[in-house]
Amino acid sequence: MSRLQASRKARSAIVMGLCYASAGLGLLALALILGTLVWNGFSGFSLSVFTRMTPPPGSAGGLLNAIAGSLIMTFFGVLIGAPLGVFAGTYMAEYGRDTHLTTVVRFINDVLLSAPSIVIGLFVYEIAVVPMGHFSAIAGSIALALLVVPVVVRTTEDMLNLVPGTLREAATALGLPRAMVIRHVAYKAARSGLITGLLLAIARISGETAPLLFTSLNNQFWSSNLNAPMASLPAVIFQFAMSPYKEWQALAWVGALLITFAVLTLSIAARVLGSQRTSQ
Amino acid sequence: MSEATLSSVAGSAVVNAGRQKALRRFEIGDRIFRVATRSSAIAVLVLLGGVIVSLVQGASPALSKFGFGFLISDAWNPVTEKFGAAPAIYGTLVTSFIALLIAAPVGFGIAVFLTELCPYKLRRPIGIAVELLAGIPSIIYGIWGMFVLAPFLQAHVQPALIATFADVPGLNRLFAGPPYGIGVLTASFILAIMILPLISSISRDVFDTVPHVLKEAAFGIGCTRWEVIRSIVAPYAGVGLVGGVMLALGRALGETMAVTFVIGNAHKIHASILGPGTTISATIANEFTEADGAIYTSSLIALGLLLFLITFIVLAISRLMLMRLEGKGAR
Numbered sequence: 001m002s003r004l005q006a007s008r009k010a011r012s013a014i015v016m017g018l019c020y021a022s023a024g025l026g027l028l029a030l031a032l033i034l035g036t037l038v039w040n041g042f043s044g045f046s047l048s049v050f051t052r053m054t055p056p057p058g059s060a061g062g063l064l065n066a067i068a069g070s071l072i073m074t075f076f077g078v079l080i081g082a083p084l085g086v087f088a089g090t091y092m093a094e095y096g097r098d099t100h101l102t103t104v105v106r107f108i109n110d111v112l113l114s115a116p117s118i119v120i121g122l123f124v125y126e127i128a129v130v131p132m133g134h135f136s137a138i139a140g141s142i143a144l145a146l147l148v149v150p151v152v153v154r155t156t157e158d159m160l161n162l163v164p165g166t167l168r169e170a171a172t173a174l175g176l177p178r179a180m181v182i183r184h185v186a187y188k189a190a191r192s193g194l195i196t197g198l199l200l201a202i203a204r205i206s207g208e209t210a211p212l213l214f215t216s217l218n219n220q221f222w223s224s225n226l227n228a229p230m231a232s233l234p235a236v237i238f239q240f241a242m243s244p245y246k247e248w249q250a251l252a253w254v255g256a257l258l259i260t261f262a263v264l265t266l267s268i269a270a271r272v273l274g275s276q277r278t279s280q
Numbered sequence: 281m282s283e284a285t286l287s288s289v290a291g292s293a294v295v296n297a298g299r300q301k302a303l304r305r306f307e308i309g310d311r312i313f314r315v316a317t318r319s320s321a322i323a324v325l326v327l328l329g330g331v332i333v334s335l336v337q338g339a340s341p342a343l344s345k346f347g348f349g350f351l352i353s354d355a356w357n358p359v360t361e362k363f364g365a366a367p368a369i370y371g372t373l374v375t376s377f378i379a380l381l382i383a384a385p386v387g388f389g390i391a392v393f394l395t396e397l398c399p400y401k402l403r404r405p406i407g408i409a410v411e412l413l414a415g416i417p418s419i420i421y422g423i424w425g426m427f428v429l430a431p432f433l434q435a436h437v438q439p440a441l442i443a444t445f446a447d448v449p450g451l452n453r454l455f456a457g458p459p460y461g462i463g464v465l466t467a468s469f470i471l472a473i474m475i476l477p478l479i480s481s482i483s484r485d486v487f488d489t490v491p492h493v494l495k496e497a498a499f500g501i502g503c504t505r506w507e508v509i510r511s512i513v514a515p516y517a518g519v520g521l522v523g524g525v526m527l528a529l530g531r532a533l534g535e536t537m538a539v540t541f542v543i544g545n546a547h548k549i550h551a552s553i554l555g556p557g558t559t560i561s562a563t564i565a566n567e568f569t570e571a572d573g574a575i576y577t578s579s580l581i582a583l584g585l586l587l588f589l590i591t592f593i594v595l596a597i598s599r600l601m602l603m604r605l606e607g608k609g610a611r
Contacts, residue, residue: 012506015505015509016392016506020397021389022389022393023390023398023406026410026476027410029473030410033424033473037424040427087321088317088324090317090320091314104325111328111596114591115331115588115595116536116591118584119587119588119591120331122581122584123335126337126581127330177307177310178313179313203415207418207419208417209418210536214568217569241422256420260416260417263416264412264415264416267412267415
């Protein structure tokens with residue numbers, strides 16, 4: 001073997017070794033984060049997490065009001081954001097597939113998809129909190145809804161584009177009007193894809209903190225009043241983790257574990273649904 | 281017979297009327313649905329316009345008071361109501377830049393591993409694991425960074441960095457000062473871990489668009505794996521790779537919670553990257569609810585506007601680059 005050949009092989013081997021190392025590094029990071037999360041989360045875990053309210057500093061308690069607040073605001077966020085997103089995606093895939101409007105909306109939507117969520121929070125503060133005069137769960141729900149929209153628009157458009165045109169033609173040949181073709185044929189064919197998009201959207205907003213900080217603020221007590229500040233898991237984690245109190249920090253880890261578990265479950269469910277669709 | 285004809289004519293008229301009515305109903309329903317979907321699509325556009333308009337409106341008191349000086353002033357004093365964005369802008373750019381410096385090579389490495397080296401059976405599970413890392417909410421990275429990474433860096437990495445570069449001119453100022461644990465470098469590490477999955481999954485998808493014949497031809501003339509990647513795969517996928525990195529940069533610039541926990545929130549520009557600093561998003565997250573006074577609030581909104589404009593430009597460039605690659609794949 002010539003020397004040139006040997007040095008080329010050696011160089012290739014070194015770079016490939018670095019690639020192995022970087023893959024190892026990525027997996028190590030995932031393992032470390034999940035490991036500490038599970039370790040610290042479970043050591044503070046007890047049934048009272050689900051039955052008691054967030055405690056004042058220095059005493060024991062749970063996360064009931066924060067969990068409830070997160071569920072309520074996520075629910076309303078999806079309720080407002082999902083229909084808007086599905087409709088917009090429907091227009092882009094069905095009525096205006098090649099129009100200028102669709103191209104522009106697709107571009108803007110992609111930008112909104114990765115826009116900083118804290119800016120969305122500022123926007124909702126300006127349009128909802130300032131006119132109402134106080135922080136409220138409604139404002140929090142609107143902020144979450146604005147984060148749902150781009151995700152749902154994107155998946156709806158992609159999934160409807162995958163529905164074969166022959167299905168629509170067959171339905172049209174039977175005399176179905178366009179709206180019915182879309183609602184009864186295209187939506188049904190793309191159903192699991194649409195649900196996947198919804199799950200991804202829920203996964204995205206259930207961990208969002210920044211837009212909630214100055215829309216729904218936080219609340220140390222139980223509240224189901226949508227017109228008042230409401231606790232949420234991420235906001236409570238932020239407050240508790242930054243505090244010097246041991247009990248609060250332990251609860252923050254428990255909350256972090258709950259959120260991560262929920263988000264990972266949702267994204268794995270979305271993945272399974274998505275892969276079922278392609279294997280059919 | 282004539283009676284029968286008559287009745288059938290009358291019957292068909294009735295049927296026709298019914299059909300016409302049904303058709304009319306369909307038409308109206310169709311039109312409503314069309315208008316509803318179209319206005320939703322327009323609403324997405326209006327949303328972006330609304331964000332910009334409301335931010336400009338909210339920021340205008342501060343911008344008209346401080347003018348262009350807002351961008352270059354490093355004052356941040358709520359008592360005298362003097363505000364400047366320079367430390368926040370500096371912190372945002374520096375943390376994102378260092379994060380990219382770390383995450384881009386590692387991300388490319390993971391992508392090469394997944395497309396070229398990994399045994400076929402492990403490819404999917406490892407790819408999914410890396411993508412799951414992208415799904416973890418940023419507040420989790422923040423709390424992990426504060427309780428695990430920062431103490432570790434403070435105890436082991438930062439003293440070593442300070443000692444190593446103490447006698448190197450230039451670098452000794454970059455790695456100077458007491459090891460706080462939290463600070464610009466820690467925030468950059470956290471950001472790097474956060475954007476790593478994004479870079480590696482986009483690069484993997486981009487590498488997959490390279491036609492197999494090109495690679496096989498290069499292997500056929502005796503290229504090593506590294507030579508194939510450097511001279512065939514990288515040039516072909518170049519635009520896409522840059523687009524993916526820009527997308528990650530956009531994410532890093534706007535990232536809030538992960539940074540807020542570990543940056544230290546100090547409105548100063550330190551020469552040392554071990555010192556505490558702040559970013560635009562961390563400043564807003566930390567101070568917005570406590571801001572009293574119209575100018576204070578307005579200055580924070582002006583920071584938000586700046587952040588939005590910076591990320592918008594970066595994301596727009598990245599989308600255009602990725603779109604160009606998609607056009608290439610279609611050809």
